[in-house]
Amino acid sequence: MKVTKYSGESVLLPCSCTHLQAEPQGIRWLKDNVQIDPTKPADKIQMTNQDSPGNLSLLISDLTKEDEGQYRCEGHQYSYRDFTLTVTGRTLITKTFRHLI
Numbered sequence: 001m002k003v004t005k006y007s008g009e010s011v012l013l014p015c016s017c018t019h020l021q022a023e024p025q026g027i028r029w030l031k032d033n034v035q036i037d038p039t040k041p042a043d044k045i046q047m048t049n050q051d052s053p054g055n056l057s058l059l060i061s062d063l064t065k066e067d068e069g070q071y072r073c074e075g076h077q078y079s080y081r082d083f084t085l086t087v088t089g090r091t092l093i094t095k096t097f098r099h100l101i
Helices: none
Strands: 002-006 011-013 028-030 035-036 045-047 058-060 068-073 081-090
Touching: 002 035, 011 081
Parallel strands: 002 081
Antiparallel strands: 011 058, 028 035, 028 068, 045 058, 068 081
16 A cells, blocks of 8 residues: 655554454564564554554654655464555745736
8 A cells, every 4th residue: 555645744554453352462563674663652653552452553653754665564374464655745835926017
């Protein structure tokens, strides 16, 4: 899935357990084939499973160009979901007014 966001925004990459009663053991997130740890308290990357144990979505806040890349939610039995995150800069649109004399 391709996702494009602006710098400074947040993005939620959805991932969930198919069995709602199952513990999300063995589920991991990768960025560019390197495992990331979304459990660091002050980190800008957080797992959003407070309300539902089956919800393993990843929230990335205050996006920068460094957050771009390939993300993967990897689970049991070779199941996974891929995301391509692109972060673009904000473009200011200015209007030039000309006075006609």
